[in-house]
Amino acid sequence: MSGWRVGYRGRGHRAPRPGAPALRLDGLSVRYPGVTGPALQGVDLVVPRGAVAVLVGHNGSGKSTLLRAVAGLIRPAAGSIRVFGNPVGACHHRVAYLPQRSEVDWRFPVDVRGLVLSGRLAHLGWLRRPGPVDHALAEAAIERLGLAALAREPVARLSGGQRQRALLARALCQEADLLLLDEPLTAMDPEARDLTDGLVGDLVAAGRSVVMATHDLDRVPPEPGPVLRLAAGRPVREPAWAG
Amino acid sequence: MGWLTEPLTWPFIRKGLLAAVLVGVACAAVGCHVVLRRMSLVGDALAHTALPGLVVAALWGWSLFAGALVAGVVTALIIGWLTRREALREDAGIGVAFTGMFALGILLLAETRSQRDLTHILFGNVLGVGAADLWLVGGLTLLVIVALAAFHKELAVSAFDPGHARVAGLRVDAVRQGLLILIALVVVGAIKVVGVVLTSALLVTPAAAASLVTTSVARMMVLAAAIAAVAGVAGLYASYHLGVSSGAAVVLACTAIFGATWAGRAGREGALRRRRDRPV
Structure with a gap:
């Protein structure tokens, strides 16, 4: 990925700070406009590089809000977010976000390969088209998620589980160092869930970091790193992971 | 072959054909993004809001193109500003800007006292384009095609997954604003060919026809441009030979191609369904 590049926000390709964790939240609070009470308040979290952090909580507990804030989609009301030691937005290409309910227009004329290839967007920046390296990464991600037979299918024809896999393939194609996965197993069949569990394991083995939100305690990875339990936007202090 | 070559002996027909094809290609290419983003109302709105610009230009003796261009770009900026960060739904923002500007017009x-100018504004006058108009239309078309090619991935990704585009650092609102300005530019050309009233047809109909037969944005744009070019030529020939309004003839040619595409697709799907349902 060498050569000329104009990132989308100029400062979007900063190098990680030496020794900084993948993610550090200090006293993070988030408010939605027009809503009384914070959506998140006083959240601290450190996710070391190469670890899987798990956010546990019921629907509405603030898991998605936390991930959206880290992805740069909402500005915090207070506190700080550091991604590899940098402020949010300073390294867009290092962060991949898989939302629980994506804003994807599934009727848009794009095939699975095109969708996965769009994971390279932050790396390409303005005016650059995907090259052989980007295409090879997209093919590998499609293969890894078991979508090779569907690569040329329009996304409109995918089932719910296949769509989720395609979005996961896009996150993989991005080669992000920090993956934010919001309920990634929703709508997946058991086979796809196993595939995803294996994928998360491989990513961590390769030194990547993952923050995964789940309301299902049974779906927590076998060796989780930090676990943050949220209730009504606040961290629950008692030991959340007693086995 | 006389019917084919005879009109070409007239310089105004040759210029009109060139203008109709250039405008059609630009409108159809931008129109694909309009259709894919379900912004079909915007073309109609931007054409109507050009009216005050056109009237002011006619009153003060300025170029009508320049008047329409300024009014169109101003409206595009107003719509973009009103609807940024989804502060107001896009259709409501368009409704407010469109009716306000049209009322001003x-x-x-x-x-104005000139009925002739009014007719040309409302229904177009492609056969009246001069050499300067042609240069302007040519320049607009080139600018639009270069912009669409240069920002293809940004336009596509911010349309089909704005959330992903934002996470990648792309300013989705700015891309939409840029698209609105491109639409304003092509609308100005389209007003010359088909007039204020029918402009949205050049934006929407070829793109809608192309969307029926392809599942790739790039192919859709090429196909829509070809449809608009064919409709432009067919419409002007029909206008010449039948003595009917050129703008309406071009739009009806677009509509006919859409109808044929729709029928072709429905026929193909019906045949596939019958084959599938046939007892083995």
Whole structure:
């Protein structure tokens, strides 16, 4: 990925700070406009590089809000977010976000390969088209998620589980160092869930970091790193992971 | 072959054909993004809001193109500003800007005395394009095609997954604003060919026809441009030979191609369904 590049926000390709964790939240609070009470308040979290952090909580507990804030989609009301030691937005290409309910227009004329290839967007920046390296990464991600037979299918024809896999393939194609996965197993069949569990394991083995939100305690990875339990936007202090 | 070559002996027909094809290609290419983003109302709105610009230009003796261009770009900026960060739904923002500007145009229109100019504004006058108009239309078309090619991935990704585009650092609102300005530019050309009333047809109909037969944005744009070019030529020939309004003939040619595409697709799907349902 060498050569000329104009990132989308100029400062979007900063190098990680030496020794900084993948993610550090200090006293993070988030408010939605027009809503009384914070959506998140006083959240601290450190996710070391190469670890899987798990956010546990019921629907509405603030898991998605936390991930959206880290992805740069909402500005915090207070506190700080550091991604590899940098402020949010300073390294867009290092962060991949898989939302629980994506804003994807599934009727848009794009095939699975095109969708996965769009994971390279932050790396390409303005005016650059995907090259052989980007295409090879997209093919590998499609293969890894078991979508090779569907690569040329329009996304409109995918089932719910296949769509989720395609979005996961896009996150993989991005080669992000920090993956934010919001309920990634929703709508997946058991086979796809196993595939995803294996994928998360491989990513961590390769030194990547993952923050995964789940309301299902049974779906927590076998060796989780930090676990943050949220209730009504606040961290629950008692030991959340007693086995 | 006389019917084919005879009109070409007239310089105004040759210029009109070139203008119709250039405008059609630009409108159809931008129109694909309009259709894919379900912004079909915007073309109609931007054409109507050009009215005050056109009237002011006619009153003060300026170029009509320049008047329409300024009014169109101003409206595009107003719509973009009103609807940024989804502060107001896009259709509501368009409704507010569109009716306000059109009403202003109607008030100003009372100041003009020329019925001829009004007819040309409302229904187009492609056979009246001069050499300067052609250069302007050519320049607009080139600018639009270069912009669409240069920002293809940004336009596509911010349309089909704005959330992903934002996470990648792309300013989705700015891309949409840029698209609105491109639409304003092509609308100005389209007003010359088909007039204020029918402009949205050049934006929407070829793109809608192309969307029926392809599942790739790039192919859709090429196909829509080809449809608009064919409709432009067919419409002007029909206008010449039948003595009917050129703008309406071009739009009806677009509609006919859409109808044929729709029928072709429905026929193909019906045949596939029958084959599938046939007892083995």
